Amino acid sequence: MANQNLSKDLHLIALGDQQAFERFYTQTSAKLFGISLAILRERDLAEDVLQDTYVKVWHSASQYRADQGTVMSWVSSIARYRAIDMLRATKTRAISTDDIEQLINQNLDEVMGNDEVDAPRLDYCLDKLQNSQRQSIHLAYLFGLTHQEISHHLGEALGSIKTWIRRGLDSLKRCLQS
Numbered sequence: 001m002a003n004q005n006l007s008k009d010l011h012l013i014a015l016g017d018q019q020a021f022e023r024f025y026t027q028t029s030a031k032l033f034g035i036s037l038a039i040l041r042e043r044d045l046a047e048d049v050l051q052d053t054y055v056k057v058w059h060s061a062s063q064y065r066a067d068q069g070t071v072m073s074w075v076s077s078i079a080r081y082r083a084i085d086m087l088r089a090t091k092t093r094a095i096s097t098d099d100i101e102q103l104i105n106q107n108l109d110e111v112m113g114n115d116e117v118d119a120p121r122l123d124y125c126l127d128k129l130q131n132s133q134r135q136s137i138h139l140a141y142l143f144g145l146t147h148q149e150i151s152h153h154l155g156e157a158l159g160s161i162k163t164w165i166r167r168g169l170d171s172l173k174r175c176l177q178s
Helices: 004-012 020-041 043-063 069-088 097-112 119-128 132-142 149-156 158-177
Strands: none
Touching: 004 020, 004 043, 004 069, 020 043, 020 069, 043 069, 069 119, 119 158, 132 149, 132 158, 149 158
């Protein structure tokens, strides 16, 4: 039901309906702000990304295609890309060992079957990965990008991204268990 309402509002936004835009904003802004803040870690920058995202939505609503995913995934990817671009442009924060430790503890536990890992050990194991594997894992698990989004973002073949992530996770698992 929520996706149908968002889809309907997005269609109306494409026609210039400001009330539909207000409804769309009310339904999506909290999640999009959360995505932006998680990536940037600075409220002002996250607010800028949120504004840029909605400007993009206003101008590009007609470009949404339902066969490529839900409205929320479409607008979330806009926010993610804008936040990552801003992160690169401002260089406000590098991915720290603490971020990676939190990443491992929250997301990779299920994939790798590990208990919590201490930061120095994790740092050591991440340093042993190839750069392409480490970067792909960061984008997938820290920023929540899909394999397709990582492929687009890095300009690499989808098969390469999947292989880098799979091999990187296997290497991390072996290293962390040794």
